[in-house]
Amino acid sequence: MKEIRFFYVPDATSRDEMPEEEAMHALRVLRLKSGDTMMITDGCGNFYEAEITLAATRRCLYKILRTMPQTKPWRGNIRLVVSPTKMMERMEWMVEKATEIGFDRVSFLNCDNSERRVVKTKRLEKIVVAAMKQSRKAEKPIIDEIESFDMFISRPCNGAKYIAHCYEEVERTDFFNDLMSIDKDEEVTVLIGPEGDFSMEEVNKAIQAGFKSISLGDCRLRTETAALSAVMMANLAKRR
Numbered sequence: 001m002k003e004i005r006f007f008y009v010p011d012a013t014s015r016d017e018m019p020e021e022e023a024m025h026a027l028r029v030l031r032l033k034s035g036d037t038m039m040i041t042d043g044c045g046n047f048y049e050a051e052i053t054l055a056a057t058r059r060c061l062y063k064i065l066r067t068m069p070q071t072k073p074w075r076g077n078i079r080l081v082v083s084p085t086k087m088m089e090r091m092e093w094m095v096e097k098a099t100e101i102g103f104d105r106v107s108f109l110n111c112d113n114s115e116r117r118v119v120k121t122k123r124l125e126k127i128v129v130a131a132m133k134q135s136r137k138a139e140k141p142i143i144d145e146i147e148s149f150d151m152f153i154s155r156p157c158n159g160a161k162y163i164a165h166c167y168e169e170v171e172r173t174d175f176f177n178d179l180m181s182i183d184k185d186e187e188v189t190v191l192i193g194p195e196g197d198f199s200m201e202e203v204n205k206a207i208q209a210g211f212k213s214i215s216l217g218d219c220r221l222r223t224e225t226a227a228l229s230a231v232m233m234a235n236l237a238k239r240r
Helices: 020-029 088-101 121-134 151-153 174-180 201-209 223-236
Strands: 007-008 037-041 046-055 060-069 078-082 105-110 141-146 160-164 188-192 212-215
Touching: 007 060, 007 121, 020 046, 020 060, 037 060, 078 088, 078 223, 088 121, 088 223, 105 151, 121 141, 141 151, 151 201, 160 174, 160 201, 174 212, 174 223, 188 223, 201 212
Parallel strands: 007 037, 078 105, 078 188, 105 141, 160 188, 160 212
Antiparallel strands: 037 046, 046 060
8 A cells, every 4th residue: 555645835825736745755765746635734733635637847847635633742832941952963863853742932042151042944845844744743833933031031931930950059940840730731742952951040030920840850961862761751741
């Protein structure tokens, strides 16, 4: 049986042509042709069964045969807020795997101990789209531009909000246990610091802003490992 291929087409119902990059992949790599069927995700919670109506050199037109609204495997929203590592490849890996697991949004922080101050979100968007299609997700995570720690915590933040850190002198609760005690539909935001951890001043500022101090376990984790662990815990705690 031939495997059905997934493609990402934003606003799929208001157009009849695939974006050029997706069209090139469908026609040149997969050798699809007129009359072939495919699956489209709009990144907003829907799958579409579609038929190719025109397969030209750089253009791929389609018509939608069936609309299939999807329900997320997890409830509520999961937002990861992380200070990027010096080697961006580690963040790219983390975002890819978090997309495969399932989360809703990733934001980046410029912290006191951050080793990277710039994030190229366009590349991350491509990685997220590829991971979304590969893992057959109907929702595309939102990717935010990097901003300062102080600016982020100064804004209102809905739902349960947490800051993970390694300071033993500051009381911490277990992240997963706390997640299991709240409503599954409640939005969850978790802050993960840089390799040198958040500064003590940042931890105190976050706690004063209403963020709960948490631990992700007994082991010290690299930034990308801690971020992925937090996403996994939230996904498991909020699964349907």
